[in-house]
Amino acid sequence: xxxxxxxxxxxxxxxxxxxxxxxxxxxxxxxxxxxxxxxxxxxxxxxxxxxxxxxxxxxxxxxxxxxxxxxxxxxxxxxxxxxxxxxxxxxxxxxxxxxxxxxxxxxxxxxxxxxxxxxxxxxxxxxxxxxxxxxxxxxxxxxxxxxxxxxxxxxxxxxxxxxxxxxxxxxxxxxxxxxxxxxxxxxxxxxxxxxxxxxxxxxxxxxxxxx
Amino acid sequence: xxxxxxxxxxxxxxxxxxxxxxxxxxxxxxxxxxxxxxxxxxxxxxxxxxxxxxxxxxxxxxxxxxxxxxxxxxxxxxxxxxxxxxxxxxxxxxxxxxxxxxxxxxxxxxxxxxxxxxxxxxxxxxxxxxxxxxxxxxxxxxxxxxxxxxxxxxxxxxxxxxxxxxxxxxxxxxxxxxxxxxxxxxxxxxxxxxxxxxxxxxxxxxxxxxx
DNA sequence: ATATAATGACTGACCAGTCAGTAAGTATTG
DNA sequence: CAATACTTACTGACTGGTCAGTCATTATAT
Numbered sequence: 001x002x003x004x005x006x007x008x009x010x011x012x013x014x015x016x017x018x019x020x021x022x023x024x025x026x027x028x029x030x031x032x033x034x035x036x037x038x039x040x041x042x043x044x045x046x047x048x049x050x051x052x053x054x055x056x057x058x059x060x061x062x063x064x065x066x067x068x069x070x071x072x073x074x075x076x077x078x079x080x081x082x083x084x085x086x087x088x089x090x091x092x093x094x095x096x097x098x099x100x101x102x103x104x105x106x107x108x109x110x111x112x113x114x115x116x117x118x119x120x121x122x123x124x125x126x127x128x129x130x131x132x133x134x135x136x137x138x139x140x141x142x143x144x145x146x147x148x149x150x151x152x153x154x155x156x157x158x159x160x161x162x163x164x165x166x167x168x169x170x171x172x173x174x175x176x177x178x179x180x181x182x183x184x185x186x187x188x189x190x191x192x193x194x195x196x197x198x199x200x201x202x203x204x205x206x207x208x209x210x211x
Numbered sequence: 212x213x214x215x216x217x218x219x220x221x222x223x224x225x226x227x228x229x230x231x232x233x234x235x236x237x238x239x240x241x242x243x244x245x246x247x248x249x250x251x252x253x254x255x256x257x258x259x260x261x262x263x264x265x266x267x268x269x270x271x272x273x274x275x276x277x278x279x280x281x282x283x284x285x286x287x288x289x290x291x292x293x294x295x296x297x298x299x300x301x302x303x304x305x306x307x308x309x310x311x312x313x314x315x316x317x318x319x320x321x322x323x324x325x326x327x328x329x330x331x332x333x334x335x336x337x338x339x340x341x342x343x344x345x346x347x348x349x350x351x352x353x354x355x356x357x358x359x360x361x362x363x364x365x366x367x368x369x370x371x372x373x374x375x376x377x378x379x380x381x382x383x384x385x386x387x388x389x390x391x392x393x394x395x396x397x398x399x400x401x402x403x404x405x406x407x408x409x410x411x412x413x414x415x416x417x418x419x420x421x422x
Numbered sequence: 423a424t425a426t427a428a429t430g431a432c433t434g435a436c437c438a439g440t441c442a443g444t445a446a447g448t449a450t451t452g
Numbered sequence: 453c454a455a456t457a458c459t460t461a462c463t464g465a466c467t468g469g470t471c472a473g474t475c476a477t478t479a480t481a482t
Contacts, residue, residue, distance in 0.1 A: 012446060012461050033328060035246030039438065049463045051440080060438065116386075117244065117328030130393035138396050155415075160396055161408040165380055168387070172379035175327075182341035185349050185371055197372040204366075205416035223427050223480055250472065260429045262474080271472065 018056050020046050025067050030110035034064055034118040064118070068125055071111045072133060078102050091153075092144040093199065096170065100195050103174035112175060138163050148206065155207030162206065169198055229267050231257050236278050241321035245275055245329040275329070279336055282322045283344060289313050302364075303355040304410065307381065311406050314385035323386060349374050359417065366418030373417065380409055 013020075024046035028037045039060060043050040057063040078098075102108060119126045141163035148154040173194055180187050186194070224231075235257035239248045250271060254261040268274040292309075313319060330337045353374035359365040384405055391398050397405070 014461065017461090033246065033332075035244065036332075038436095050438090051463055052461080054439065055461075058439095113327065113331070116324065120324070121244075121247075126390075127393055130390070134394060135396060157412075157415075158408065162412065164384075164387070164396065165409060165412045168383035169376055169379050172383045173375075176375070176379070179337075179341070182338055183345060185346060185375065197369065198376060201368075201373065201376050201416045204368075204418060205412045207415060225427065228427090249470090261472090262430065263428055265473065266427075269473095 017048070017052065020048070021053055021056060021063070022067055022070050025063055026071065026110060029064065029067055029114055034060075034114055034121075061122075065122065065125060068111075068114075068119075068122075068129075071107060072129060074107065075102070075111070075133060076136070091151075092141070092148055095141070095144055096166070096199065096202075097195075099170060100191070100198075103170060104177065104191050108174055109178050112178075137167060141166060145206070153206075153208060157206060165205075166202055169202070173198060228259070228263065231259075232264055232267060232274070233278055233281050236274055237282065237321060240275065240278055240325055245325055245332075272333075276333070276336060279322075279325075279330075279333075279340075282318060283340060285318065286313070286322070286344060287347070302362075303352070303359055306352070306355055307377070307410065307413075308406075310381060311402070311409075314381060315388065315402050319385055320389050323389075348378060352377060356417070364417075364419060368417060376416075377413055380413070384409060 021042065025037075025042045028042045028045055031037075032041070039053060040050055042063075043053055046053075053063065057066060081098075115129070119129060138160070142159040145154065145157070145159040145162045145166075149156055149159065176183060176186055177191060177194060189197075232253065236248075236253045239253045239256060242248075243252075250264060251261055253274075254264055257264075264274065268277060289309075326340070330340065349371070353370040356365065356368070356370040356373045356377075360367055360370065387394060387397055388402060388405060400408075
């Protein structure tokens, strides 16, 4: 027979709960990793009781999956926006600008860690991510490089290789920038400076004829 | 009063134990990550009993630290070898060849995962790694680029930025190559082909005058 | 004999997941 | 427009399993 004395303003909001839980879960998973994240922590951060989480997500794994899918979908939507935002317009460089802006957002920082750390334990999610994010991004960039070549903006490089290398540079720098505090050779550089340096390098590699 | 019936060929080898334990621990940590690795698993893989591990390493964390330091030291030694192997010789490209060979080794693959996943939980180790590996590698590459510029092999780029970007490409490709099975756009490419593509890109970016 | 190496059953802490119980909201009735 | 029963959202103490770390005991070596 459980005691029940204090009733600290309990709220009912079944529509809002899932999003609320996912947000708290993203925070805690990103901070601690899947294994070290406690369901109690997530509940506390969401301002609800532990049991409530289990009304909406059957297990911790399912919650984790939902978080990944949620953030990945968000990432894809941004990519779509970036693609359609420049209809047949500015090409590779404007895409990279938008891409870098995304990489510098808190979402990227929070997602990246358990992308590397925990995704290998979820082969189906890893596959989903590879297909829907990595590969899609690669195809998009490769197409932009290809178009640049056709327009004689770039020399005749292998678009697929160039795309892969360019993405590598940007993603890795997205990781590095979050570790500035430990890395004296980056500490003083702003995100904009990093972007400019990367763009210079890429332009030169692609043999861009004009600045 | 514990029972003790079977004595399956107990061996005494106090000198060999630490290395034996570290090797088993590296395997298990790499496979499962810090949190999911069981001391019992490590003991079993090493062919000894759990208690024996605690004769040599006071806690699981200490064991993990020892594994990191061990592998990082190994990595540094290879870098030293690579540096001294080309006295004032072939410069950047020969270093990158050796570096890529290291990146393609099993050690890199096993170490990288918990470098990203678990190191954030060990600020002192992260600092150590940043100083002794990342920064040292960066300085070395930057110096090689600098020398290339002085020798008029490369155009007048920012050596620090170029070094950082080159390292980014190589490290990221070290990660990608281990995920080939999920990535159709790399699956068919050999490590050598990846290296050639990266080198082409870098050469072009540095404005290398001859192939 | 004595010292040292090794063992593995055990303990204590931790935590995912459960469920009996409580509060908030809604429908029904007089 | 109560008082009532009924439904649904939520709670948090509890359970059962897992595992890091301990230590009394046993094996080997000298």
